[in-house]
Amino acid sequence: MQTRTTIFSQLRLVSFMLLLLPMLMITTANAQGTRLFPVEEDFEGETFPPASWQVYDLDGSGETWTALPDFNHTPDGAKSAYHNFANGAQDGWLVTPAMEFPASGAIVLAFWNYTIDPDYYGNNSVWISTGSGDPASGDFVQLWTPEQVAAEWQQVLINLATYAGQTAYVAFRYQGDYAHAWAVDDVYVGDEFDTSPHIVVAPEQVNATAPINNIITKTLNISNGGIDNLIYSIEFAYTGGAEGWLTIDPLGGDLGTGGALGHTLTFDPDGLTLGDYSASITISSNDPELxxxxxPVNYTILEPANYEVITLVNDYTFPTDISENGEFVVITPFGGGGLLWSRDFGLKSIPGEDLAVQAVAEDGTVGGTNLNPEYNTQMTGYWHYQTEQWSFLPLNPDAGEPTGSDYNSCWGMSADGSIVVGMQYYPGGLYKAFKWSSADGYEDIGALAPGGSRPNGISNDGSIVFGWADLPSASRSPVIWTDDQMLQISPEEYGEAFAASSTGEYVAGNAGESGFVWTQQTGAVFFDNTLNEGMISPVAVMDDGTVLGFTAEGWPPFPDMRRAFARLPDGELISFNDYVLSRGMAEASEWLFYSVNGVTPDGNMFIGAGVNPDGDNVTFIIDFGAEIPNISVLPENITEALFPGASSTQLMEIQNTGNAPLEYETYINYMMAGKSNQPTAVPVGKSQRNRELSLQSAPTKGQNAARDNTRDDNFLLHYDGDNVDAFGLIPGGSMFAAARFPSEMVYAFAGATLQSVDTYVNDLPNEATLIIWGAGTTTTPGQVLHVQPFDAAPLEWNTITLDTPLALEGTDIWIGINYIHDAGLYVAGLDGGPADPNGDWVSMDGETWEHLADAGLNANINIRGLVQLTPGEWLSLDPAAGTVPAEDMQEVAVNFTTTTMMQGIYAANIIIESNDADTPYTVVPVTLDVMVGVNENPMQAIRVYPVPATTRLNIDLVEGIASVRLFNSFGQLVREVKTINTLNQQLSIEGLGTGAYMLQFVGNAGLTHQRTVIISK
Known part of the structure; x- marks a missing residue:
């Protein structure tokens, strides 16, 4: 059963009394043929329906049109025509007398109407008939019906001039099944009415702020509040700064009665610099009054902000609070439970039975409600992440010992955790707000309300408590508790106070269909939802008075229909997209923000949920105060050409365009000649789900850091951080846990070898096997490349050294572990999250793969691959690692030497690993061309045989050769002999693999000559 609003409790008695005399059709004694014009009716008469009016109850259930006392629009009046809600498909008609319209001139229908409980709206409509006045005749046609309605008196104007010279009936039709209720008052049908068009323009001023290079749009809405068509045109002129940045589409309109049109204003910063610009729009119309x-139009272009988006959960959840220092966030997933996020350890699941989490202190202590096993009842308490234990408030002396399943519940906590507010249950179904502190114990603040009450929270400094109370004229009405008093925001309206600024200066919430923001100086200022036709829900307020929350774009207001908003201190209501755009968030237009639920006192860190630019539902922090390094490397690739025995140096710039120090470390991987140095794409795979997959996780014994076994000549492939948790199959069995390393990440390591794998093992499995797969799709691995069982050691990191190192081709690899374990064990280690889309793959059979995050475990599997880089000597970097200050750069010397090089083209990749979270790896390809020596002709006579060679090379030399060198395809020197005073040389090739090699002949003067030879084994 849906919950009805307060006004219905007042109307039910009237409705019940009317139901005592149900009738299928109610009419007056006046003849249907009576002709009237004009018609004016305010429903203040003693009888209903008024004379010559008719009421038809087509559904026959008994609920029909009646006069409603004490609810009207007429000045100094008392009644209106009213149709209440009822079960079943209601179809009620209120029909005017027959009206004989004049042959010419104005004919206008004007009436006022009010929709009660618009969230349950069925349908309101107005119909006209030029035949019979009985709806059953089928002569009525629809004139008007609104898609959206409001709980306020609104006037409707309808032009009836097309019916001039005819006799007509007008009907007000109510439809709904346990839906809304509809009141109609002050009906007028006549010709004494100003039918002139009336122009309505919103907003009255257009303000646009965006980062440079971002094209943005705004909407200018123009509507006709009059009867006759509104015809208008639009012109604009630039009034400040450069020109050419504004376009408007369309540049005019022709709107009928009640018509509206949105005009798109496009702001294009092309060719502009940072600063302020202005223009003026002139709308000329046939409105005689206006x-x-x-x-006015104001346009501000600013620099893109340094901001950080942190994904807390790869799903749509409801983050309920962020600590004042921004270090912790407490989260309620839809469906129940609780999560705590920390910068240090990522996500932790909060244990409990039917628990609810509401707030988090600066030290990470969570305020919430959980089952207290001592009393076997739900009680207010603290959860401590350090011990992962609950502690509970003492018993409330006013409430006594617990007697039921619910004793009290937590609804808020001060920033330091010293004060908790909540709702206390009393015998007899009574519930009241309380405030508790360790110093003063329980305070019955609910005693200030005549009925039940509940807080929704407390300001960070503990000065203001906000929530709702049952008042005589409205249940669940917004209230504020401060200084031993309870302030009523709008005693006649339902609603709640949902948020307070950190110091308690501002309180925000809703009252009826409106939002409000309250201060001690101004009281409550109410505002409506002007962004869409849905409800508005303020849920946070900043220290400057900016209100945050969400609207509902439709009914029912399901979570995915929510859209985040910001109401600025000057009263302008804008979407949250426009708000963060004005703060310099360049990708704001690529987001869909569902809601914004909290903000830190400095106004920089926002928590909420939405759809990110990749199209994924996420729960997020947006941090405009983040200290973020941002790497940029120039040039993007490096080439050099040298003669043998030469050297050179080029400069590479590592730039930091961020606002925090950039830490970097460089690696060099020498490439095999002829190998591709580009990523290899794989087919996009289908998302899969195994309905039998049943996982669970549990914390491990602490912050288990992996061993640091990297050196200058190797590189660690991984997504995970330190071990925090572990997971396993609830019933036990076989499970595969893997990380995918795509070609975009691996191509730079072509020719290198995977030497070992590190993984954290928590509980001891029955069996553990390392498996490495090649490229498949984006969601499934390909061919098995390596299988190696290992003896797992529990509660520690395990290093599995491959029996045979695996050569990397630069294509995708998947590294995983197949565990077989008993029920109740947590074998595979996890970090604290959030999960990288490639770092959390799990499968029961090795064929159907899915993400741990999809199963509610938002973390990366502790799997790391150690890559041995291909060695070489012709390239070096100085410095090889360093720190670049914010908004600065550092030059790195890229040194080339060809002292032992032979003619040919050589390649390498410089891999720069940094603390730039968006670009953790940067690859700079390097190409070296070792050119031919200038005096090579005498060496053309050198003979080398046999071809191909199997065990040795026979070489017939010429005079002046000092040495012979043999290089493999990586440019590595594998053999060298001195040849002074000899013209015949044998070179052993035992131990060398099949392939193409290069012989280099070095003359006494340093000149060289190269020749390709083939070795075949």
Whole structure:
């Protein structure tokens, strides 16, 4: 059963009394043929329906049109025509007398109407008939019906001039099944009405702020509040700064009665610099009262902000609070439970039975409600992440010992955790707000309300408590508790106070269909949802008075229909997209923000949920105060050409365009000649789910850091951080846990070898096997490349050294472990999250793969691959590692030497690993061309045989050769002999693999000559 609003409790008695006399059709004694014009009706008469009016109850259930006392629009009046809600498909008609319209001139229908409980709206409509006045005749046609309605008196104007010279009936039709209720008052049908068009323009001023290079749009809405068509045109002129940045589409309109049109304003910063620009829009129309409307336009272009988006959960959840220092966030997933996020350890699941989490202190202590096993009842308490244990408040002396399943519940906590507010249950179904502190114990703040009450929270400094109370004229009405008093925001309206600024200066919430923001100085200022036709829900307020929350774009207001908003201190209501755009978030237009639920006192860190630019539902922090390094490397690739025996140096710039120090370390991987130095794409795979996969996780014994076994000549492939948790199959069995390293990450290591794998093992499995797969799709691995069982050691990191190192081709590899374990064990280690899309793959059979995050475990599997880089000597970097200050750069010397090089083209990749979270790896390809020596002709006579060679090379030399060198395809020197005073030389090739090699002949003067030879074994 849906919950009805307060006004229905007042109307039910009237409705019940009317139901005592149900009738299928109610009419007056006046003849249907009576002709009237004009018609004016305020429903203040003693009888209902008024004379010559008719009421038809087509559904026959008994609920029909009636007069409603004490609810009307007429000044100094008392009644209106009213149709209440009821079960079943209601179809009620209120029909005017027959009206004989004049043959010419104005004919206008004007009436006021009010929709009660618009969230349950069925349908309101107005119909007209030029035949019979009985709806059953089928002569009525629809004139008007609104898609959206509001709980306020609104006037509707309908032009009936097309029916001039005819006799007509007008009907007000109510439809709904346990839906809304509809009141109609002050009906007028006549010709004494100003039918002139009336222009309405919103907003009255257009403000646009965006980072440079971002094209943005705004909407200018123009509507006709009059009867006759509104015809208008739009012009604009630039009034400040450069020109050419504004376009408007369309540049005019022709709107009928009640018509509206949105005009798109496009702001294009092409060719502009940072700064402020202005323009003026002139709207000229045939509105005789307002023929010209001027709309100022202000455009500000600013630098893109240094901001960080942190994904807390790869799903749509409800983050309920962020600590004042921004270090912790407490999260409620839809469906229940609780999570705690920390910068240090990522996500932790909060244990409990039917628990609810509401707040988090600066030290990470969570305030919430959980089952207290001592009393076997739900009680307010603290959860401590350090011990992962709950502690509970003492018993409330006013409430006594627990007697039921619910004793009290937590609804908020001060920033330091010293004060908790909540709801206390009493015998007899009574519930009241309380405030508790360790110093003062329980305070019955609910005693200030005549009925039940509940807080929704407390300001960070503990000065203001906000929530709702049952008041005489409205249940669940917004209230504020401060200084031993309870302030009523709007005693006649339902609603709640949902948020307070950190110091308690501002309180925000909703009252009826409106939002409000309250201060001690101004009281409550109410505002409506002007962004869409749905409800508005303020849920946070900043220290400058900016209100945050969400609207509902439709009914029912399901979570995915929510859209985040910001109401600025000057009263302007904008989407949250526009708000973060004005803060310099360049990708704001690529987001869909569902809601914004909290903000730190400095106004920089926002928590909420939405759809990110990749199209994924996420729960996030947006941090405009983040200290973020941002790497940029120039040039993007390096080439050099040298003669043998030469050397050179080029400069590479590592730039930091961020606002925090950039830490970097460089690696060099020498490439095999002829190998591709580009990523290899794989087919996009299908998302898969194994409905039998049943996982669970548990914390491990602490912060288990992996061993540091990297050196200058190797590199660690991984997504995970330190070990925090572990997971396993609830019933036990066989499970595969893997990380995918795509070609975009691995191509730079072509020719290198995977030497070992590190993984954290928590509980001891029955069997553990390392498996490495090649490229498949984006969601499934390909061919098995390596299988190696190992003896797992529990509660520690395990290093599995490959029996045979695996050569990397630069294509995708998947590294995983197949565990077989008993029920109740947590074998595979996890970090604290959030999960990288490639770092959390799990499967029961090795064929159907899915993400741990999809199963609610938002973390990366502790799997790391150690890559041995291909060695070489012709390239070096100085410095090889360093720190670049914010908004600075550092030059790195890229040194080339060809002292032992032979003619040919050589390649390498410089891999720069940094603390730039968005670009952790940067690859700079390097190409070296070792050119031919200038005096090579005498060496053309050198003979080398046999071809191909199997065990040795026979070489017939010429005079002046000092040495002979043999290089493999990586440019590595594998053999060298001195040849002074000899013209015949044998070179052993035992131990060398099959392939193409290069012989280099070095003359006494340093000149060289190269020749390719083939070795075949």
């Amino acid at each position: 023929p010209e409307v001027i709309v």
